[in-house]
Ligand SMILES: Nc1ncnc2c1ncn2[C@@H]1O[C@H](COP(=O)(O)OP(=O)(O)OP(=O)(O)O)[C@@H](O)[C@H]1O
């Protein structure tokens with residue numbers, strides 16, 4: 001098991017009049033090889049949760065175990081804190097705000113040099129990952145401030161990927177990207193998952209849940225409202241009251257209610273839904 005979240009609660013500004021309990025008794029497991037999606041309405045606590053997974057913040061109560069060790073223990077010493085941050089790479093929501101170096105190459109190499117890699121080697125690895133996120137060589141010497149929002153996002157992601165974390169956490173990585181960049185990034189994440197990385201991705205996009213995930217958690221008002229597979233997720237009536245279900249699934253659900261015997265989970269596209277309706281009609285005739 002990669003990460004175990006055990007009865008985690010988190011309160012912002014505790015013991016002040018502004019105290020706010022953003023997470024309430026959340027428990028879940030992220031298993032090795034998972035492609036987890038964390039979904040939920042705005043303000044439900046998703047970012048609060050993922051920032052605890054690499055020890056950036058600590059639960060107010062409960063605990064998080066990474067490779068069976070409590071993040072509080074990992075973060076007791078600087079050396080092991082750094083090990084944890086390398087093991088669990090976290091791409092923040094809007095990571096582009098954190099770019100600061102003069103050139104993209106320097107920015108992506110920064111983390112590697114910080115981890116003790118020799119400059120020359122760090123630059124080589126940085127180049128590899130800049131190309132991997134879909135930017136070409138002409139970007140190496142550009143300033144991060146010359147880039148578009150989407151390009152900056154890619155650079156920020158390259159900086160985390162270059163550290164080659166075992167578990168990659170991404171907080172709404174595709175938000176605000178154009179369709180092509182979105183697809184490229186999702187393909188890259190799939191490739192990383194196929195190569196063996198554990199993925200945890202925060203998203204509002206239910207098509208991502210349907211298409212890529214094997215595990216989904218729905219956070220609702222700070223609580224884990226649902227924790228299971230996408231197949232269970234999209235047929236759960238209570239879940240479907242909270243989330244925006246992809247149109248084709250919503251349509252399949254309505255047909256089922258009307259007595260058409262189809263498998264909602266197999267309705268992943270219009271074509272697959274049409275196939276099911278044809279089969280149902282053939283059976284009925
Ligand atoms: N630094 C903070 N101080 C006080 N309250 C905060 C702080 N950060 C977040 N909150 C509150 O905690 C709750 C959860 O916030 P969080 O950022 O985890 O939500 P989220 O699910 O990631 O939302 P979104 O989908 O908009 O990114 C929100 O109500 C938010 O206002």
Ligand SMILES: [Mg+2]
Pocket residue numbers: 046047048093171
């Ligand atoms: Mg958030």
